[in-house]
Amino acid sequence: MIIANPIYDVTFKHLLENDRAAKFFIGTILDCEVISLEPTVQERTSHNRETREISLFRVDFAATIETKEEGKKRVIIEMQKALHLGDIYRFKNYLGEEYKRSKYPIISIYILGFNLSVDSPAFAAIPDCRDLTTNKKLEVNDSFVEYLTHSAYFVQTLRIKPSFNTKLEKLLSIFEQANFVGDNKTTKDFALKEDKELEDVLKVLHYVAADKEAREELDKEEYYQEAMEGMFGEKDKKIEEYKERLEEKNKELEEARQKNKEVVQRMKQRSISVEEISELTGLTVEEIENL
Secondary structure (H helix, E strand, O other): OOOEEEOOOOHHHHHHHHHHHHHHHHHHHHHHHEEEEEEEEEEOOOOOOOOOOOOEEEEEEEEEEEOOOOEEEEEEEEOOOOEEEEHHHHHHHHHHHHHHHHHOOOOEEEOOOOOOOOOOOEEEOOEEEEEOOOOOOOOOOHHHHHHOOOOOEEEEEHHOOOOOOHHHHHHHOOOOOEEEOOOOOEEEOOOOOOOOHHHHHHHHHHHHOHHHHHHHHHHHHHHHHHHHHHHHHHHHHHHHHHHHHHHHHHHHHHHHHHHHHHHHHHHHOOOOOOOHHHHHHHHHHHHHOOO
């Protein structure tokens, strides 16, 4: 089946505007039943050919969900999608705005077009409450705590491999960045032709792939994504290179520290005073004591 690539804002917007598809998507990621969804904030990609200004996709929902552990509750679901590492600053700004105005607990879902250090296509960061004196996990049901912390779910599209064993794996597979049709990445050939669980999602994605106006919007977005890659892709690459160099430097410093520690220990075993060790090694007295 030919479907539109949901990593693009145009496609993702259509997917979340369909109530049944959006409920399936969010419920599968959060492993809960989504009873109701009401969009509260929506920003989609807008392009200006002259200034090249780009507004990226974000949508928030006020939702009623039901989980096995907590039953029914009202939450704010904040969904954001980014292709570049630098978008983390935009995420922080949006999250701060949501904290200021929200009357409900916040759950964030991030769809990422780049890799984090976690080797998993999807993972959750769910804050635990722990007793600081015993380090035991606590069951806390106070809204005061719940409203000042939030759960976050991350989908790493570049780590997704085709798998259809579970409902979650089927959903993630639509984001796999492979099997593209034609010269660009706007449409792809999806392995599942029919699936009862994915039925609503596949209908939306197939419609976007076949609709003339939607395809024109996709082609436009593809053009500007290439421009963004030119502007920010190199920047992200340099950030990753800097992180690697920093890790190597830290490793070298730790190795040097370990060697200094061994030297100082041997000198102390020979009853050499701290002052003499400092003079011989160039280390300060404080550094020697720390070692």
